[in-house]
Amino acid sequence: MDRGTRITFLAMVALLVAAPYVLYPVFLMKVLCFALFACAFNLLVGYVGLLSFGHAAFFGSAGYVTAYTVKMWGLPPELGILLGAVTGAALGLVIGWLAIRRQGIYFAMITLALSQIVFFYAVQAPWTGGEDGIQSVPRGHLFGVVDLQRPLGMYYTVLALFLAGFLLVYRIIHSPFGQVLKAIRENEPRTVSLGYETDRYKLLAFVLSAMLAGVAGGTKSLVFQLASLTDVQWQMSGEVVLMTLVGGLGTIFGPVVGAAVIVTMQNYLAEFGSWVTIIQGFIFVVCVLTFRRGIVGEIMGRFGPKGAAPTGGGH
Amino acid sequence: MAGEFILETRDLTKEFKGFVAVRQVNLKVRRHTIHALIGPNGAGKTTVFNLLTRFLTPSAGTILYNGRDITHAKPASVARGGMVRSFQISAVFPHLSVRENVRVALQRPLGTSFHFWRSERSLEGLHERADELIEAVGLSEFRTAIAGELPYGRKRALEIATTLALDPEMMLLDEPMAGMGGEDISRIATLIEKVAKDRTVLMVEHNLSVVAWLCNTITVLQRGEVLAEGPYEQVSKDPAVVEAYIGTGHV
Numbered sequence: 001m002d003r004g005t006r007i008t009f010l011a012m013v014a015l016l017v018a019a020p021y022v023l024y025p026v027f028l029m030k031v032l033c034f035a036l037f038a039c040a041f042n043l044l045v046g047y048v049g050l051l052s053f054g055h056a057a058f059f060g061s062a063g064y065v066t067a068y069t070v071k072m073w074g075l076p077p078e079l080g081i082l083l084g085a086v087t088g089a090a091l092g093l094v095i096g097w098l099a100i101r102r103q104g105i106y107f108a109m110i111t112l113a114l115s116q117i118v119f120f121y122a123v124q125a126p127w128t129g130g131e132d133g134i135q136s137v138p139r140g141h142l143f144g145v146v147d148l149q150r151p152l153g154m155y156y157t158v159l160a161l162f163l164a165g166f167l168l169v170y171r172i173i174h175s176p177f178g179q180v181l182k183a184i185r186e187n188e189p190r191t192v193s194l195g196y197e198t199d200r201y202k203l204l205a206f207v208l209s210a211m212l213a214g215v216a217g218g219t220k221s222l223v224f225q226l227a228s229l230t231d232v233q234w235q236m237s238g239e240v241v242l243m244t245l246v247g248g249l250g251t252i253f254g255p256v257v258g259a260a261v262i263v264t265m266q267n268y269l270a271e272f273g274s275w276v277t278i279i280q281g282f283i284f285v286v287c288v289l290t291f292r293r294g295i296v297g298e299i300m301g302r303f304g305p306k307g308a309a310p311t312g313g314g315h
Numbered sequence: 316m317a318g319e320f321i322l323e324t325r326d327l328t329k330e331f332k333g334f335v336a337v338r339q340v341n342l343k344v345r346r347h348t349i350h351a352l353i354g355p356n357g358a359g360k361t362t363v364f365n366l367l368t369r370f371l372t373p374s375a376g377t378i379l380y381n382g383r384d385i386t387h388a389k390p391a392s393v394a395r396g397g398m399v400r401s402f403q404i405s406a407v408f409p410h411l412s413v414r415e416n417v418r419v420a421l422q423r424p425l426g427t428s429f430h431f432w433r434s435e436r437s438l439e440g441l442h443e444r445a446d447e448l449i450e451a452v453g454l455s456e457f458r459t460a461i462a463g464e465l466p467y468g469r470k471r472a473l474e475i476a477t478t479l480a481l482d483p484e485m486m487l488l489d490e491p492m493a494g495m496g497g498e499d500i501s502r503i504a505t506l507i508e509k510v511a512k513d514r515t516v517l518m519v520e521h522n523l524s525v526v527a528w529l530c531n532t533i534t535v536l537q538r539g540e541v542l543a544e545g546p547y548e549q550v551s552k553d554p555a556v557v558e559a560y561i562g563t564g565h566v
Binding site: 179 | 395408411
């Protein structure tokens with residue numbers, strides 16, 4: 001990491017370690033789950049230029065699998081989350097394989113359509129509990145040791161998972177593989193002409209992103225002890241787009257900031273009832289009109305080194 | 316492998332919904348020469364390029380590269396086989412640095428391009444070779460610049476450096492001089508001449524003085540068909556060619 005990134009990262013870690021002593025842990029855990037989800041999404045849209053409109057499918061299905069295996073099979077939480085990640089990755093492989101043959105808006109539409117199939121499956125299948133979802137999921141003990149019923153035990157587990165996911169995304173972006181991804185985002189035909197089978201790179205990125213979305217979804221179902229249709233429906237896919245855009249597409253910290261902003265808004269504006277969506281929509285419009293690069297993108301563009309500003313990979 | 320012709324097409328044809336863009340083109344590109352493909356706008360030059368590099372699939376005909384049939388190969392595998400193309404519109408990676416642009420081409424042979432867990436520092440060993448290539452095209456002072464911020468002519472030079480990084484046996488250049496001013500033209504032309512020493516170059520070019528200067532053989536296309544072929548002196552006096560060009564106001 002360069003110096004600026006490292007300092008920001010350490011500041012973020014310090015802040016998050018101290019946060020539960022000041023703020024309500026469940027609220028913070030919600031932020032962290034969505035932050036990880038948005039980081040996973042950003043890997044795809046910000047660094048490969050693929051706008052998926054179906055990420056709720058990975059997030060929500062993983063939530064169901066984690067909740068089900070922990071509750072019905074009595075699996076320990078770490079295995080439940082692992083199975084959630086596997087579910088995300090496997091679904092990502094199927095949906096990604098079908099979707100990457102198309103570009104731009106068609107790609108977005110195919111991911112949306114396929115995620116709707118997953119949604120309708122979740123509505124119909126008996127094991128997901130339909131409208132009720134899977135409730136009272138036991139949090140259990142992490143590795144048989146850490147009691148997740150205790151708020152701080154759960155919080156630091158979620159924090160560890162978030163940081164691991166965040167660092168993995170960082171590493172992917174700054175790897176030989178990440179270089180090829182950026183090349184594809186910048187100019188796919190040119191990347192092909194250099195001998196890269198770009199579809200394979202896009203598919204691997206898609207699977208990695210879906211897997212991390214699965215970790216986020218599985219973790220969230222343990223935090224709230226609930227897996228429901230909310231996490232698998234298309235509004236959730238839209239929400240993660242919103243978080244990433246508000247925070248800053250193609251910046252490493254952007255999705256984290258975006259998730260914090262959106263979740264905070266939903267929490268503290270909850271008293272306005274259904275007006276939340278309207279306020280959210282209004283803020284989104286303001287964002288797009290005034291700082292298109294997102295919060296972090298604008299800050300980097302103004303104060304960061306030249307060329308560090310994000311590129312807004314979506315085509 | 317060492318046949319006289321590196322690239323050959325037999326009755327190459329491309330039809331778009333009833334419109335024949337390329338009709339039965341028989342092209343033979345001699346090894347270690349610079350071969351030009353010229354013709355009025357819409358003659359099918361870029362389509363031929365796209366067919367040769369497999370960015371488009373021919374409706375009929377075959378393409379032989381080094382004696383091997385590549386009519387149904389994938390575009391990326393054609394590139395790995397040593398035939399690398401450039402694009403009509405400048406094709407750099409605009410948000411990567413000049414050095415990173417070249418490095419993307421150099422990193423593939425390392426075989427770590429799917430290694431998402433490895434640090435990009437593992438690519439630093441390529442910087443020496445990248446810098447050599449950058450120097451060869453006269454961009455040393457721009458090494459750390461962001462490619463998108465380079466002036467147009469420098470971008471074309473960077474593209475050539477990136478292409479050279481693959482050490483291709485054959486380069487296909489799609490209008491390398493398009494949109495360039497006089498000074499840039501002579502610099503890029505000298506560069507092409509230099510890199511063509513032990514390679515084969517096939518280029519589409521509108522600038523006829525550059526074609527006359529660089530190219531050993533010229534193929535003239537018109538409405539998707541070969542109108543004439545030969546060295547510049549011969550082709551430029553061909554009455555059919557003169558008519559085709561004057562007819563469309565190109566000379």
